Amino acid sequence: QQVDEQPQPASFVPSEMLMPPDYAGQFFQPASNSDYYAQSSYIGSFDEEPPLLEELGINFDHIWQKTLTVLNPMKPADGSIMNETDLTGPVLFCVALGATLLLAGKAQFGYVYGLSALGCLGVYALLNLMSSSGVSCGCVASVLGYCLLPMVILSSCAIFFSLQGTFGTASALVIVGWCSLSASKIFMSALDMEGQQLLIAYPCALLYGLFALLTVF
Amino acid sequence: MATTAAPTGGARNGAGPEWGGFEENIQGGGSAVIDMENMDDTSGSSFEDMGELHQRLREEEVDADAAAAEEEDGEFLGMKGFKGQLSRQVADQMWQAGKRQASRAFSLYANIDILRPYFDVEPAQVRSRLLESMIPIKMVNFPQKIAGELYGPLMLVFTLVAILLHGMKTSDTIIREGTLMGTAIGTCFGYWLGVSSFIYFLAYLCNAQITMLQMLALLGYGLFGHCIVLFITYNIHLHALFYLFWLLVGGLSTLRMVAVLVSRTVGPTQRLLLCGTLAALHMLFLLYLHFAYHKVVEGILDTLEGPNIPPIQRVPRDIPAVLPAARLSSTMLNATAKAVAVTLQSH
Numbered sequence: 361q362q363v364d365e366q367p368q369p370a371s372f373v374p375s376e377m378l379m380p381p382d383y384a385g386q387f388f389q390p391a392s393n394s395d396y397y398a399q400s401s402y403i404g405s406f407d408e409e410p411p412l413l414e415e416l417g418i419n420f421d422h423i424w425q426k427t428l429t430v431l432n433p434m435k436p437a438d439g440s441i442m443n444e445t446d447l448t449g450p451v452l453f454c455v456a457l458g459a460t461l462l463l464a465g466k467a468q469f470g471y472v473y474g475l476s477a478l479g480c481l482g483v484y485a486l487l488n489l490m491s492s493s494g495v496s497c498g499c500v501a502s503v504l505g506y507c508l509l510p511m512v513i514l515s516s517c518a519i520f521f522s523l524q525g526t527f528g529t530a531s532a533l534v535i536v537g538w539c540s541l542s543a544s545k546i547f548m549s550a551l552d553m554e555g556q557q558l559l560i561a562y563p564c565a566l567l568y569g570l571f572a573l574l575t576v577f
Numbered sequence: 578m579a580t581t582a583a584p585t586g587g588a589r590n591g592a593g594p595e596w597g598g599f600e601e602n603i604q605g606g607g608s609a610v611i612d613m614e615n616m617d618d619t620s621g622s623s624f625e626d627m628g629e630l631h632q633r634l635r636e637e638e639v640d641a642d643a644a645a646a647e648e649e650d651g652e653f654l655g656m657k658g659f660k661g662q663l664s665r666q667v668a669d670q671m672w673q674a675g676k677r678q679a680s681r682a683f684s685l686y687a688n689i690d691i692l693r694p695y696f697d698v699e700p701a702q703v704r705s706r707l708l709e710s711m712i713p714i715k716m717v718n719f720p721q722k723i724a725g726e727l728y729g730p731l732m733l734v735f736t737l738v739a740i741l742l743h744g745m746k747t748s749d750t751i752i753r754e755g756t757l758m759g760t761a762i763g764t765c766f767g768y769w770l771g772v773s774s775f776i777y778f779l780a781y782l783c784n785a786q787i788t789m790l791q792m793l794a795l796l797g798y799g800l801f802g803h804c805i806v807l808f809i810t811y812n813i814h815l816h817a818l819f820y821l822f823w824l825l826v827g828g829l830s831t832l833r834m835v836a837v838l839v840s841r842t843v844g845p846t847q848r849l850l851l852c853g854t855l856a857a858l859h860m861l862f863l864l865y866l867h868f869a870y871h872k873v874v875e876g877i878l879d880t881l882e883g884p885n886i887p888p889i890q891r892v893p894r895d896i897p898a899v900l901p902a903a904r905l906s907s908t909m910l911n912a913t914a915k916a917v918a919v920t921l922q923s924h
Binding site: 485486488489490555556559562563566569573577 | 697742
């Protein structure tokens with residue numbers, strides 16, 4: 361019951377070409393084609409409907425793969441994995457960041473969402489200007505959201521001890537470097553912009569630096 | 578909007594010939610925006626119509642045909658027949674014209690592709706331009722070359738915003754009418770864009786050969802000195818150090834900009850006006866950034882760290898011990914005086 365055609369203007373590769381051979385479950389592209397609605401209309405019977413996770417486009421295996429790519433910044437990234445717009449992981453990490461900040465005594469969900477939205481827009485504009493092929497806002501949001509994971513680790517450390525000392529500053533710098541290195545590595549492989557990793561890493565570092573300011577202070 | 582209209586399109590396609598009348602009037606064929614628009618122009622609410630439609634599906638086909646014949650008259654806002662059809666056509670055309678104008682305006686003003694060539698840089702270029710922005714070149718006979726790019730200046734402005742925010746957070750600055758982030762961004766971008774425009778206007782008056790892009794790039798790279806000075810002095814709180822850096826680093830980057838402008842302007846009065854204004858604004862901005870967001874730190878340091886008072890600060894002078902025997906009492910007097918001073922200062 362997998363739908364293949366995707367008549368959308370974004371520069372996405374059709375999912376059948378992206379699928380690595382070792383994927384077990386089916387992967388369903390959400391919000392991209394009109395057959396999707398016809399399939400799940402009220403006329404069809406209950407048995408014909410796809411499973412809920414498939415319908416929502418949440419593939420835990422995929423999310424785990426991307427998380428592992430982010431956590432290991434030295435491993436070269438596969439450019440194709442970031443081509444689909446998967447916002448489940450990023451939203452999960454943003455909520456996790458807000459939750460850990462809450463546990464540390466700062467109810468700053470609004471700041472987290474606002475910063476991530478504005479940061480996405482800014483990086484989207486910059487990448488569109490700097491890369492020869494365009495990039496969609498969803499892809500940028502997905503990459504930036506996944507690379508927020510080390511920041512969640514930093515803010516969970518902030519629950520146990522204050523980060524306002526030298527050690528806190530040093531660990532914040534390390535985490536910011538880790539996040540921006542992962543993000544620039546994935547952007548480089550996805551957009552094929554060799555030699556400009558530092559130019560992409562710096563704006564990402566500024567954005568994650570703002571998140572670090574939020575976490576530390 | 579294409580995807581949200583697709584289900585209604587799909588449902589309507591499956592619903593039968595009742596909606597065929599509308600589809601005949603659609604000019605563009607597959608455009609979902611027009612579908613919604615026409616659907617909204619029916620006599621009742623679209624949901625009610627769909628409910629009725631569904632009802633008719635389950636009844637005999639004779640009723641369906643009768644409804645089809647009825648609907649093909651094309652009711653439009655309560656007007657049947659020719660008037661309804663004419664009204665629908667006019668509404669359609671107005672929508673099309675409006676849509677065309679809006680998309681043309683959008684593609685003209687919101688097209689960021691016109692900025693694309695200014696972001697085509699290599700890391701080595703950016704690095705060398707950053708270093709060159711601190712080195713004034715004394716060549717006044719030929720116009721000095723200015724790199725016309727926007728990546729470096731934009732990143733420097735954002736870096737200044739980040740440094741300012743860091744300084745405000747470490748000094749626990751409280752902004753009452755606004756947010757920290759808004760203030761920082763407003764200050765830095767306001768300076769970059771505002772002073773660039775003002776100096777460009779002055780350059781136009783003084784007949785200097787410089788374009789707006791070059792002015793933006795020049796001033797943007799001039800903020801590199803500001804970033805260095807503020808980064809160091811927000812962390813090491815010594816007034817003497819700040820003044821030294823202000824003169825040295827701030828002065829160097831100002832001299833560089835002044836040299837470039839002098840090489841591009843003819844006439845001593847014009848040069849004086851242009852370069853004097855730029856130098857004054859640039860140096861005063863650094864002074865403002867340091868003192869506006871840093872003052873609070875001194876107060877906290879004085880109350881918390883007591884003895885580590887910088888020499889320029891006004892401190893209560895130690896009461897000198899006149900006799901060795903009186904040293905103990907003078908120590909007590911000094912301590913009391915200091916405590917009083919601290920209490921007074923904290924108010």
